[in-house]
Amino acid sequence: MRKPALSRRSFLQTSAAAAMVAGTGFHQLASAAESNSANELLDIACIGVQNRASANVSGVSGQNLVALCDIDDNYLNKAAGQYSKHKSNKYNDFRVLLDKEKNIDAVVVSTPDHTHAPASMWAMQLGKHVYCEKPMTHTVHEAREMTNFSVKNKLATQLGTQIHAGDNYRRVVEAVQAGAIGNMQHVDVWVGKGWGGGTVPTDKPPVPNNVHWDLWLGPAAYRDYSPVYMPAQWRRWWDFGGGTLGDMGCHYIDLVFWALKLKYPTKVSAEGPEPDAHTAPLGLTVNYEFPKTDVAPAITMKWRDGNHGPKEINGHKVPGSGVMFHGDKGMMLATYGNFTLLPEENFKDWKAPEQSIPNSIGHYEEWIKACKEGTPTTCSFDYSGPLTETVLLGNIAYRSGGPIEWDAASLKVTNNDSANQFIERKYREGWRI
Structure with missing residues (x-):
């Protein structure tokens, strides 16, 4: 079960905001502030929870899953049930999640490629450490922006190239x-x-009740829903x-x-x-x-x-x-x-x-350790x-x-x-x- 917010979290949240303004590394502040962080559990939000994302949620489930987010209510409810002991808050819109969950330490992003950068960058701008599925971004410009920001602010990051740990x-x-x-x-x-x-579909089937289609589109130009796009076929x-x-x-x-x-x-x-x-x-x-x-x-x-x-x-x-x-x-x-x-x-x-x-301690474990102790990861954004x-x-x-x-x-x-x-x-x- 999730622990109540500790005093250190209030300190870290304030420090993160200050770090963004002053250009000081957030993680540098965090590491200096807490010597016993390795023994505490991270409060993590997972954006995307099923299909490829399910392995990522499982990979960090030894920590506190404070919040789960998905545009598909069926996926969201399934994951919430699977990890019911965490009593995770549920969201469809990651923007709302990041606005409300002030005390989370880190975010796992496992959405389709076109929303990797918006979710990851917004989280990092709030001082959160980020694990993001590959490819890191949908565009070259996004990749450079995320790389530069993560390095400048000394955030713990890891790309979802899990085989790198083998x-x-x-x-x-x-x-x-x-x-x-x-x-x-x-x-x-x-x-x-x-x-x-594939060709652009011309029919306009109704959007399933469990799917929040506009949120799935996110930053992409609007188009009508079709099952040819999801799941997986969006690639x-x-x-x-x-x-x-x-x-x-x-x-x-x-x-x-x-x-x-x-x-x-x-x-x-x-x-x-x-x-x-x-x-x-x-x-x-x-x-x-x-x-x-x-x-x-x-x-x-x-x-x-x-x-x-x-x-x-x-x-x-x-x-x-x-x-x-x-x-x-x-x-x-x-x-x-x-x-x-x-x-x-x-x-x-x-x-x-x-x-x-x-040998690696594990791809997820590398990132979790980095979030807590400031140690390096092998697929941090400056490499990835x-x-x-x-x-x-x-x-x-x-x-x-x-x-x-x-x-x-x-x-x-x-x-x-x-x-x-x-x-x-x-x-x-x-x-x-």
Whole structure:
């Protein structure tokens, strides 16, 4: 059951407001104010509670679930019943939740992509720590704003790239950085899913009584309700999601970013069917160019999804989704759960480097600990922001007819002005970041 508000919470709320004005880190104030915070439970609000969100709610359910929010009353009531011991307050509109729940410590955002930034940013502006599902945002501009704000105000943040906490990714990073396959040349990334296709519906079925459709649309331009948008199918539609690249890019490209210490690409091009104004393609190829880092020379990375996915690479059969690192001494094929050095006969005597990256205490646990103690997370927004921008730039190159040359410092495409229309979007009245 939720504890009554403690005196420290009043202090933290006041300190958070002061920090926003003075530019002082909220978490820095919080950490200095309370030495026993690790032994207390966080008061958390969850925005989005079913489907993908259900795992996130479960992941933080060891804390106090003070408030639950969803635009679907059936989902909301189901979650409230499942976690009845928390006696959570229920909301349909996250704006109302954030206005009323003054004493919450942190927020978990698990909505469709187009409302990630409004919910997360509003929460951070109130001094709340944030866990947000991937991709971090719907637009590049939103990603940069959230990254900068979270870093400036020292808030505990984590992107929902849960596989990052797995042991295998750590062992891949160690092996790549130890030079297992020599100097890096290029990388292939592919995912067999195909979120794309579809036409704008012309019928106007009634909105189900349990669905608050206008709240689901949030900052997106108004359109009539249709079951083709929800649940899950919103990923196909540019107004709400980013197709397969938007869905899975942060999971698989994450490994490449981590291993090679990448940040922003300089050039991006894309190949696919003629772009549709409303929906993502069923298959897409994106080519990225990255500058050198302290562990890798300048490299190229090729993303393929849907019906563009490869069956084999360099004569080696590959699974439906994965990452292939190419070095001057061989290749490394990696999936979520394992990795293989290729050609295998060349690596019979290979020994893994000594473990240097500690195993994770758990993706949610990292964030909870960070909220309480100010410790780092492995997918904080300062890491996940550039990762998200990279993913979104692939869709921008495709939709604008690319290729594009990216000036990360100015947040602008320098060679193709038509692409800049996709960097930021206009919100409906009543919505903002």
